[in-house]
Amino acid sequence: MPINKEHISSVNKAIVRWGICFVxxxxxxxxxxxxxxxxxxxxxxxxYGRDSLQVTISNFFMDVYxxxxxxxxxxxxxxxxxxxxxxxxxxxxxxxxxxxxxDIELDSSQNLKAPVTSISWFAAIAYCDCQGKRLPxxxxxxxxxxxxxxxxxxxxxxxxxxxxxxxYEKPKTYNNSIGSTFKNYWGVYDLxxxxxxxxxxxxxxxVSGESRKDVDKDSNLFCGSAAIGATDLMNYAAFMRxxxxxxxxxxxxxxxxxxxCVKDKN
Amino acid sequence: MRNIQYILIFIGILLLQFSCRDGAAKNNGVAIFECxxxxxxxxxxxxxGNCKICKMDLMEVAKSVRKVEADYISEESIFNLTTKWVTxxxxxxxxxxxxxxxxxxxxxxxxxxAACPRLVAxxxxxxxxxxxxxxKNMHFVLVSxxxxxxxxxxxxxxxxxxxxxxxxxxxxxxTKDGVREFANVLAMKYKQISPIDFSHSxxxxxxxxxxxxxxxxxxxxxxxKETILKIKELIR
Amino acid sequence: MKFFKRIIQVFGFTAxxxxxxxxxxxxxxxxxxxxxxxxxxxxxxGEMEAELTAPPFVPxxxxxxxxxxxxxxxxxxxKEGTMTDGVKYVYxxxxxxxxxxxxxxRVGDEVEFTLANHPENKLxxxxxxxxxxxxxxxxxxxFVAPGHExxxxxxxxxxxxxxxxxATAPVGMHIANGMYGLILVEPEGGLxxxxxxxxxxxxxxxxxxxxxxxxxxxxxxxKAIDEDADYxxxxxxxxxxxxxxxxxxNVGETVRLFVGNGGPNLTSSFHVIGEIFDNVHIEGGSVxxxxxxxxxxxxxxxxxxxxxxxxxGTFILVDHAIFRAFNKGAxxxxxxxxxxxxxxxxxxxxxxIYNPEGGTIQTMPTDTKETVENKSKKTLxxxxxxxxxxxxxxxxxxxxxxxEGISNAFPPLAKSDYLNADVKRSxxxxxxxxxxxxxxxxxxxxxxMTKQTLTNSExxxxxxxxYNSWGNNKTNVTEMMxxxxxxxx
Numbered sequence: 001m002p003i004n005k006e007h008i009s010s011v012n013k014a015i016v017r018w019g020i021c022f023v024x025x026x027x028x029x030x031x032x033x034x035x036x037x038x039x040x041x042x043x044x045x046x047x048y049g050r051d052s053l054q055v056t057i058s059n060f061f062m063d064v065y066x067x068x069x070x071x072x073x074x075x076x077x078x079x080x081x082x083x084x085x086x087x088x089x090x091x092x093x094x095x096x097x098x099x100x101x102x103d104i105e106l107d108s109s110q111n112l113k114a115p116v117t118s119i120s121w122f123a124a125i126a127y128c129d130c131q132g133k134r135l136p137x138x139x140x141x142x143x144x145x146x147x148x149x150x151x152x153x154x155x156x157x158x159x160x161x162x163x164x165x166x167x168y169e170k171p172k173t174y175n176n177s178i179g180s181t182f183k184n185y186w187g188v189y190d191l192x193x194x195x196x197x198x199x200x201x202x203x204x205x206x207v208s209g210e211s212r213k214d215v216d217k218d219s220n221l222f223c224g225s226a227a228i229g230a231t232d233l234m235n236y237a238a239f240m241r242x243x244x245x246x247x248x249x250x251x252x253x254x255x256x257x258x259x260x261c262v263k264d265k266n
Numbered sequence: 267m268r269n270i271q272y273i274l275i276f277i278g279i280l281l282l283q284f285s286c287r288d289g290a291a292k293n294n295g296v297a298i299f300e301c302x303x304x305x306x307x308x309x310x311x312x313x314x315g316n317c318k319i320c321k322m323d324l325m326e327v328a329k330s331v332r333k334v335e336a337d338y339i340s341e342e343s344i345f346n347l348t349t350k351w352v353t354x355x356x357x358x359x360x361x362x363x364x365x366x367x368x369x370x371x372x373x374x375x376x377x378x379x380a381a382c383p384r385l386v387a388x389x390x391x392x393x394x395x396x397x398x399x400x401x402k403n404m405h406f407v408l409v410s411x412x413x414x415x416x417x418x419x420x421x422x423x424x425x426x427x428x429x430x431x432x433x434x435x436x437x438x439x440x441t442k443d444g445v446r447e448f449a450n451v452l453a454m455k456y457k458q459i460s461p462i463d464f465s466h467s468x469x470x471x472x473x474x475x476x477x478x479x480x481x482x483x484x485x486x487x488x489x490x491k492e493t494i495l496k497i498k499e500l501i502r
Numbered sequence: 503m504k505f506f507k508r509i510i511q512v513f514g515f516t517a518x519x520x521x522x523x524x525x526x527x528x529x530x531x532x533x534x535x536x537x538x539x540x541x542x543x544x545x546x547x548g549e550m551e552a553e554l555t556a557p558p559f560v561p562x563x564x565x566x567x568x569x570x571x572x573x574x575x576x577x578x579x580x581k582e583g584t585m586t587d588g589v590k591y592v593y594x595x596x597x598x599x600x601x602x603x604x605x606x607x608r609v610g611d612e613v614e615f616t617l618a619n620h621p622e623n624k625l626x627x628x629x630x631x632x633x634x635x636x637x638x639x640x641x642x643x644x645f646v647a648p649g650h651e652x653x654x655x656x657x658x659x660x661x662x663x664x665x666x667x668x669a670t671a672p673v674g675m676h677i678a679n680g681m682y683g684l685i686l687v688e689p690e691g692g693l694x695x696x697x698x699x700x701x702x703x704x705x706x707x708x709x710x711x712x713x714x715x716x717x718x719x720x721x722x723x724x725k726a727i728d729e730d731a732d733y734x735x736x737x738x739x740x741x742x743x744x745x746x747x748x749x750x751x752n753v754g755e756t757v758r759l760f761v762g763n764g765g766p767n768l769t770s771s772f773h774v775i776g777e778i779f780d781n782v783h784i785e786g787g788s789v790x791x792x793x794x795x796x797x798x799x800x801x802x803x804x805x806x807x808x809x810x811x812x813x814x815g816t817f818i819l820v821d822h823a824i825f826r827a828f829n830k831g832a833x834x835x836x837x838x839x840x841x842x843x844x845x846x847x848x849x850x851x852x853x854x855i856y857n858p859e860g861g862t863i864q865t866m867p868t869d870t871k872e873t874v875e876n877k878s879k880k881t882l883x884x885x886x887x888x889x890x891x892x893x894x895x896x897x898x899x900x901x902x903x904x905x906e907g908i909s910n911a912f913p914p915l916a917k918s919d920y921l922n923a924d925v926k927r928s929x930x931x932x933x934x935x936x937x938x939x940x941x942x943x944x945x946x947x948x949x950x951m952t953k954q955t956l957t958n959s960e961x962x963x964x965x966x967x968x969y970n971s972w973g974n975n976k977t978n979v980t981e982m983m984x985x986x987x988x989x990x991x
Contacts, residue, residue, distance in 0.1 A: 089341040090451060095621065095649055118649075121450060158724070162710075166720045168624050169592035171582070196624075203450055204457035206465055236723050239671045240625060247626030247647040247670075250450030254648045255621045 034071065036061040036263065037187040039144055044153065045231050046142050047238040048205065053231055057143045062136065063260035065115075065178040065189055066197060067127060069106055072116035075127050077104055082123055091122035095253045113177040115195045115258035121250040124198045124259040133261035135200035138245065140262060142238070145192065147185035154185075155235060164192045164237035174256050192237075196244050198259040205245040343477035344451050349444035351409075354421035354437040361448075361477065364436070367405045368500045369473040373445075373454055375412035376424040377462050384486045385468055386428060392470070393434075395494050400501045401434045409438045411456050411464050413445055452479065474500050541659040544569045544610030551575075552613075554603035557701045557737045558749055560760060561606040564688045569610030576603060576616070578646075578681075580623045585733060586740035586831065587894040588716035591709065593738065594668070594679040596629070600738030601703035601764060602666070602683030607633075607658050609687055614655045615640065621649035627676065631656075632664035632802070633685045641669040661689040663786035663804040665762050674766050678708055678726050680738055682764030684804055696808055697755035702834060703762040704770045704799070704821060705738065706731035713830060714895040729767040734826035736819065736834045743819070743834035745903050751811050753840025756780075758808040759819075765801025771822040772799050772807075774836065775911065776815070779807040796822050811838045813847045816908055828952060833899055850946055882966070882978055889967025892960050897968075900951075905972040911949055913942035916972035925969075925977050929987040932961050958984045 041058040049055060076082045083103040084096050098118050101107045119127075121135075128134050136144075148154035148163075155161070167173065174195050181193035191197070232238070244257075315324050339345045345362035352358055372389055374382040389406055396404070408430075410416035416424075421437035424430075440448060449456060456466035472481040472493060481496040549571035553561035579598045585591040596602025607613060617629055626647045630639035634656045643654035668681035684703060708726040709719035713733060725732065736743055743749060751757045763770045773796040782791045786804035791797075797805050811817070821832035842849075880888070894903075897915075901907050905915035915921055920942040921928055935953035939946060956964065962981045969977040 088346055090343065090346045093650075098621075122447075125447075161723070162720070165723065169718070169720050171580075171592075171622065201446060201457070203446070203453075203455045206455050206457060206467070234723075234727075236672045236675055243626050243671050244647065246455075247645050249453045249647075250447075252647055252650065256624050256648060 034067070035064040037064050039140075039186050039188075042143070042152075044143055044146065046139055047231055047235055047242060049231060055139045055143075057140055059265040060136075060140065061263045061265065062140075062144055062186070062188055063133075063262065064187060066194065066258045066260045067116050067124075068113055068178055069110055069116045070112040072119065072127065073104055073106065073112075075130065079126070079130065082126060087120075087123065089251075091251055092120040093251050093253055095255075096120060096123070098253070099255075109175075111175050111177060114175050115178055115190070117174050117195055117255050117258045118253040119198075119257075119259065120253050121198050121202065121248075125200070127259075128261035131261060133263045135198055135259060136262040137201050138199045138204060141191075141197065141199050142241075144184070144186055144188055147188075149182050149184060152185050155232070161235065161237055167193050168240065174258070195256050195258040196241070196254070198257065199245065202245040202248055203250065205242050340476055340478060342479070344448075344473065344479070345477040347444075347447060347451065349440060349447060351438040351440050351444070352418050353439075354418050354425050356418045359438075364405050364407065365477060366475050367403050368475055368497060369405050369407055369471075369477070370497065371407045371409060371452070371471045371473065372469070373409045373411050373449060373452075373456070373466065375410055375464055376416050376420055377412070378464070381466070381468050381486055385470070386430075388470060388483075388487065388490065390428075390430070392490055392493060392497070395490075396497060396501070401432075403501050404434050404497075405436055406430075406434055407436045407438060409440065409445070409448060411445060411449075411466055412458075413439050413442060415462070452482070472496050472500070541609055542657060546571050546610065546612050549573060552605060552607070554597060554605060555701070556597065556599040556603060557601055557703065558743060560604045560686075560699045560701045563695070563699075564606065564608040564692045566691060567608065569608060569612070571614060572607055572611045573614045574605060574616065575618065576629070577618045577620060578623060578627050579620050580625070582718070584739055585707065585709070585719065585735075586714065587898075588891060589709075589711075589714065590718040591707065592679070592718070592720075594625070594627070594676060594681050596666070596668075596681060596683050600680035600682075600705065601701070601762065602681070604683065604701045604760070605666075605685040607685065607687050608692070609658055609661045609689055611658045611687075612655060613658060614653065615644070616651055616653045617644045617646055618651035619646045619648050623648040625676075626670055627668050627681065628652075628670050629666055630669040631666040631685055633658055633660070633662070633666070633687050635659050638669065639666075645670065658687045661687045662788065663687075663760055663762070663783065663806050665764065665802050665804055667764060667802070674726060675721060675723065677764060677766040678706070679721060680705065680764075682762070684760055684762045686760060693758070693806075696758040698749075698751045698757045699760065700749045700757070701760050702736050702743065702819070703764055704734065704736055704768075704772070704832065705764040706766065706768045707733040707735065709733070716891075726766065731768060731826075731830060734768060734821060734830040734832040736832060740831035741899065744899065745835070748816070748835035748837045750837045750839065753811060753814050753838060753843070756808055756810045757836070758806065760804070760806055761797075761799060762786075762804040763799040763801050767801060768821075768823075768826075769801060770799040770832075771796050772805065773797075773820055773822040774809070775818040775820060777809050777811070777817055780809045782807045811836075813843050814838050814840045815910075818908065818911065828900070831899070880963075882970070885963045885966045885978070886970055887967075888960075889963035889965070892956065892964040893967055896954060896956065897964065905968065907942075909945070911947075913940065913945075913947045915968050916974070917943070918974065919943055921968070922975045925965075925979060925983065926987050928965060928968075929961060929979065929984050932956065932965060933984070933988060958988070 039057075039060050039062050041056070041060070043054050043056045045053045046055050076084075080086055081088075084098075084100060085103050087096055095118055099107050099110055106112065124135055146153045146155050148157065148160050151157070173193065176194055178194070179189050181190050183189050184191065248254075248257075311324060339362065345360075345365060347361050350358055350360060370389065370392060372385055374385055376382075386408070389408070393401070393406055410421065416437075416439050418439060421439060422431075425435060425437055452469065452471050454467055454469055456464050458464050468484065468486050470483045470493065471479060472483075474480050480500065481493060483490060483493045546569045548568075550573070552572050552574045554574070554576065555561050576597055578594070578596060580592060580594045581598065582590055583593045583600070593600050615629070615631075617627075619627055626645060628641045628645040630641040632639060634640045636656055640654055640656065644652045646652040664685050664687065666683050666685050668676035670676055682703065682705065684701065708722045708730070709715075709732045710722050711717070711719050711732075722732075733740065741747065761770075761772055779794040779797065780792065782794045782797050783789070783806035784791050784797070785800070786806060794807070797807060799805050815838055817836040817838060819834040819836060820827035826832040900912040901915050902912075905918075907914035907916075913920065920940060931951065932954050935951050937950040939948040941947075954961075958981050961984045962979045965979040966977070969975060969979060
């Protein structure tokens, strides 16, 4: 068979052309739509319940990793109103993206693959919204976070609690790369060991900071305060998470506070 | 030629990325009209017609002027929130429609049996201590924590029952997300603890005519001297 | 008439006397009333920045200054520190030290308190000052997220020495990590003048590893709940106030100690060996007790003690629940310099032998004979350096950094005749402890050394270190020698 050189070159070119398109599409969309893990819903007892102690969670998807600095840079490029020089004071405090060198550049000490921190609740909401996602609720976050590598609910294990508590004693974990802690039962990384994470209804945590009073059912401050009682006085790690939520305001930004998004099943 | 094709495809993909939801915000095509003689001060209308006082034809407000006015909202103003609310009179508004008057705001839900009646009483108490003639310069706004139950009809009934149906009282029903966002702007905490009950912090907030937070009073039945003082400064 | 005059006179006197008594009483009442009323009504004139000091120092006394608006700026830092040699711990601190900065105010001051939470911190915190009259002692108003600050103010109404601490959930853990300190409210005109003032605060710590286990030790929640402390220390670490860090005074001076107890769990039986407190403000309040040996300081409480130091020497401050002092670190030192005063303290005057029934020490014999399993051959140098580590963890508190010991309490190991005379005896003492009277370098000691829980090779190393230091006879103590002594019982 005679070999038609021209034919081969045109086939090759077509392959190359589609290849380039595919790569371009993949690279640009892959970091916009980060990987998600499927979470099978269920019923559990969170530290702070409601009228009944149990809370029911529906099926949903959760980002495998927290949002990174790199992803957030891409976001502010697309949405200039969230640049640190542009963001409105109603929505962010004075430390918003404080470590960044400029509106769209990280400082040399920052790690592109580290979780983005120093962002407000409003900024986190806007990011997830842009992805067609939302922030997890406190109950959803806690539901996924009670897992260790092998168990959906590892809270009774001493080692589980001890691991989380030891994080509080490690400095500067916010600059570690995502994926540097364990992969949990659901396939989700970094819920413990990197940074705190925003939740959509963080302001449903009614701790006043006066922890001893919070034990009381002080109906003068909050109505329906029967739900204020904690269910597990031994879960120190959870107490700390609820304390950080209780101390936050939506425009606050903190160096140890990042976020990830979730999506409903349909 | 082929190179140009690739570049175009590349740019196309990039553009797809950049357009992330920006379109949704740009739906502000409604024209605004006002009396050229400003007989009614700054009052504007959403459709053409005659001035009620001098009967002149209303003129469309120049778009550039509107833009300046819109830009005038300061960074710390709650009028930056663009969520939609429905009043007890079934009107759909944005928070910036409340602009120009001193605002006294509180979050409640109408089925609440514990703290809310006392919060409502606190609001009424504040209103009573202010001079009658100032009321037209004020909005007392009660925002529902429970938008599912508190429909405009419910809110209207609640207003009537509590004799808070005059012009300066406004009740708002929002969306679930809108209410959460509004609460966060005022650093209010709340949590649904049963289908009909919420825990919530008891805060009465005072905002100036530009929508900036001036003062917050926390607690039930607390001494409201300072709150009154702040409001009087604002409406003077 | 005369008779009548008498009657009138007597009557008059009695009446006057009664009047005098009642008016006296009334005056008293008035006085008390005015004192209490005053505190809230004391006018403030001017404002000033408060001087804050890290322990063991305290700011200058208030003296005669008027009540002022006192501005306090305190920063919360979560940071790694040293618990004892080789042991690190992440402390949560008010002002960077454990205990936190000392705050000195006077009654009637209006304190404007700003609490700043460093941005690198992971946790929200707050402060509950026991000197505050108001809900939560300021806790609710000061609840502050990392990278933020909160301001609140209060008026000091009651004079006294008060504890402050963090009250954020889980509150026990925040206190156990070091979040406590003292605030002093001086009465009008200040406390009586003394020569030296120091700030000491006891705290108990709960670590994953046992006492002395090297490395970064994390907080152990279960031990804290069980109240099973690994460390009980003054000023946040073992040896914070010993050796070169000891507090000092000169003979003839009056020393005042502001002593607090942060807890979280244990009550302190605070005692200074060889001193008697002339005055104790019991529980930091207004009741003055005199001539006290040991004062009880509850967790979350304080005491002000003062005493005149009349003789020179090193005075040991301990929690007299004594195992805490010897095994967990609750030991501090006050070094007093100056001329001896034999009239007050003689030193040894006479000595002799007293042996009514032959006093050998009875211990449970170890019936399992051990053998040397691990014949790792360490060089002398390796043994000495490992021995030094063990020494600083185990022996240092009593026998001191250079083996000088502490006179009248712990015998010296430096140039020690007793030590150099008999190696086997030394091994036996380390293995099984020692009590009763011994003579070392011409001085008599009578105290108790507990049995040390060290492995055979650790005993060998630490003794080799001791024998090869401070002018001793350079014996190389082997594991085999230790084993022999052990098996000889």
